Amino acid sequence: MAEEKKLNRRDFIQNGARITAGVSIVGVGVVAATKSSKDKYVWQIDPAKCTQCGRCATDCVKNPSAVKCVHAYDVCGYCDLCGGYFKPGMNALQTGAENQLCPTAAIERRFIEEPYFEYIIDEDLCIACGLCVKGCGAFGNGSFQLQIRHDLCDNCNECAIARVCPSDAISRIPANQAYIIKGESVANDES
Amino acid sequence: MSKKSIGILILVIIGIIITIIILDFLGNRPNNRGDNPYEYNVEEFKAVDASLIHYKETKNIPLGDIIARGMDIFKGDIYITGQNFLQVIQINGVKKLNVELEETGICLLVKEEFIIVGLQQKIILFDHEGQILNSWMPDKETTYITSLAMKDDILYVADAGNRRVLRYNIDGTYIGEFEGKSESEAGHGFIIPSPHFDLVVNSYDELWVVNPGKHALENYTDEGDLRGFWESSSMKIEGFTGCCNPAEIAVLSNGSFVTAEKGGMVRIKIYSQSGQLESVVAAPEKFVEEGKAPEVKVDENDIIYALDFDKKMIRVFEKK
Numbered sequence: 001m002a003e004e005k006k007l008n009r010r011d012f013i014q015n016g017a018r019i020t021a022g023v024s025i026v027g028v029g030v031v032a033a034t035k036s037s038k039d040k041y042v043w044q045i046d047p048a049k050c051t052q053c054g055r056c057a058t059d060c061v062k063n064p065s066a067v068k069c070v071h072a073y074d075v076c077g078y079c080d081l082c083g084g085y086f087k088p089g090m091n092a093l094q095t096g097a098e099n100q101l102c103p104t105a106a107i108e109r110r111f112i113e114e115p116y117f118e119y120i121i122d123e124d125l126c127i128a129c130g131l132c133v134k135g136c137g138a139f140g141n142g143s144f145q146l147q148i149r150h151d152l153c154d155n156c157n158e159c160a161i162a163r164v165c166p167s168d169a170i171s172r173i174p175a176n177q178a179y180i181i182k183g184e185s186v187a188n189d190e191s
Numbered sequence: 192m193s194k195k196s197i198g199i200l201i202l203v204i205i206g207i208i209i210t211i212i213i214l215d216f217l218g219n220r221p222n223n224r225g226d227n228p229y230e231y232n233v234e235e236f237k238a239v240d241a242s243l244i245h246y247k248e249t250k251n252i253p254l255g256d257i258i259a260r261g262m263d264i265f266k267g268d269i270y271i272t273g274q275n276f277l278q279v280i281q282i283n284g285v286k287k288l289n290v291e292l293e294e295t296g297i298c299l300l301v302k303e304e305f306i307i308v309g310l311q312q313k314i315i316l317f318d319h320e321g322q323i324l325n326s327w328m329p330d331k332e333t334t335y336i337t338s339l340a341m342k343d344d345i346l347y348v349a350d351a352g353n354r355r356v357l358r359y360n361i362d363g364t365y366i367g368e369f370e371g372k373s374e375s376e377a378g379h380g381f382i383i384p385s386p387h388f389d390l391v392v393n394s395y396d397e398l399w400v401v402n403p404g405k406h407a408l409e410n411y412t413d414e415g416d417l418r419g420f421w422e423s424s425s426m427k428i429e430g431f432t433g434c435c436n437p438a439e440i441a442v443l444s445n446g447s448f449v450t451a452e453k454g455g456m457v458r459i460k461i462y463s464q465s466g467q468l469e470s471v472v473a474a475p476e477k478f479v480e481e482g483k484a485p486e487v488k489v490d491e492n493d494i495i496y497a498l499d500f501d502k503k504m505i506r507v508f509e510k511k
Contacts (some may be wrong), residue, residue, distance in 0.1 A: 011491055019286065025384075052229075052231070053227055054227040054228055054229040054230070057228075057229060058228070070448070074509075077384025077404070077434040077435070078384070079384060079402075079404065079434045080405075081406070081424050081432065081433070081434075082434075083434070083454075083455070088231075088232070088233045088236060088426050089235070089236065089425075089426050091426075101231075103229070103237055104386060115379060115382065115404070115405065124283075129228075129229035130229060131229050131231050133460070134231035137481070138231070138233070138433075138454055138455030138481050139433030139434060139454045139455050140384070140433060140434040141384060141385055141433055141434060
């Protein structure tokens with residue numbers, strides 16, 4: 001009859017440590033895998049909270065900023081006198097630089113039919129100053145909105161703009177719902 | 192530790208504290224920043240020359256928790272409608288009548304024989320005791336009723352959802368409609384970017400309709416033919432700005448218009464029939480910044496009543 005090997009205290013502690021370490025490693029691996037596959041989060045601006053303070057233009061680590069103006073066409077009134085396009089006190093409703101609100105002329109005003117005009121954002125020129133968003137919100141339907149473009153954003157652990165945003169408008173949201181837009185259709189939206 | 196060491200330690204601590212305070216003062220925190228280099232500034236347009244302001248606020252009536260949407264003045268009483276109610280209140284604030292509505296009342300019109308309430312897609316006639324006399328619905332599902340006016344027995348209904356003015360007999364019989372279009376360039380048709388579309392019949396029995404997308408007031412015949420118009424687009428006090436102004440209008444006994452604007456510069460002004468700015472009733476400083484356009488009405492003594500949706504009160508303005 002084989003003699004049963006007795007488990008001494010040292011073996012017990014060693015086995016316990018091995019099991020604990022193994023479980024921990026597997027656990028961390030599982031959690032990390034779950035995080036990376038399921039819970040991808042990205043930074044985004046809530047248009048309802050945004051106050052167009054200008055910090056998206058000045059505080060993003062990217063230059064120019066990864067924040068861009070997007071246009072929700074189904075909210076737009078296609079106005080001739082667009083508060084987001086024309087500078088307050090403009091000389092005339094014409095596309096001359098002196099009449100434009102945007103400091104980089106990033107908005108194209110395109111005639112559709114009398115008296116409707118379409119406003120298209122050139123994101124390469126947009127610096128996210130928020131002037132057009134402010135003007136559109138103050139005098140129009142609020143169809144211009146600032147959003148973080150995820151093809152440009154580095155998705156930093158700590159977003160430099162979120163840290164200084166005075167209205168806490170920037171937070172992490174699920175990557176599968178990466179944009180928060182008032183309207184349904186968005187110009188130049190990512191596919 | 193010697194006294195000298197303690198003194199040095201205290202000085203070092205004070206130095207550290209001062210450094211932290213300076214760094215914090217200069218630091219980049221949410222509420223610790225100078226001017227916005229991209230500030231949107233319309234302050235110069237908000238300032239109104241005091242000599243232009245011919246009215247003063249003489250009274251206001253707080254509305255409490257109710258959510259009001261429309262108002263009319265009749266024989267010294269204030270009629271208001273809103274979230275599922277029609278109310279009649281005296282100028283001293285005492286409630287005379289309260290009627291529960293099936294939906295939110297958006298506009299109303301009071302006449303000697305009846306009260307007409309416009310819901311989003313329904314018109315209801317009440318007697319002055321609050322009993323329903325008649326009701327009917329316009330034909331389209333996209334109807335959004337925003338204003339009512341009457342001339343003789345014809346009821347004019349502004350339908351912002353379909354950019355048209357409907358005409359009915361008071362029994363609800365449909366007579367016709369018009370969209371403000373004509374052969375001339377001026378008669379483009381109503382441009383309604385948001386549900387602000389007002390109309391009035393003045394003391395000369397003229398129907399005036401706001402074309403907010405054009406910053407215009409347009410005069411129409413009974414059949415809907417454009418008879419005349421004036422328009423004024425400007426950020427300055429002389430004009431209207433934004434997508435949808437003037438959002439509300441009323442008429443004084445001499446035919447002048449009382450206009451109310453929404454958006455970045457909420458203000459109430461008076462224009463002559465031909466569109467010349469006559470005076471200012473209330474400057475933007477009287478209202479919430481980027482607020483809603485107050486509903487404006489005028490009583491038989493040309494006293495102006497403004498339903499201020501942001502401050503939840505009826506404000507009374509009389510000539511100085």
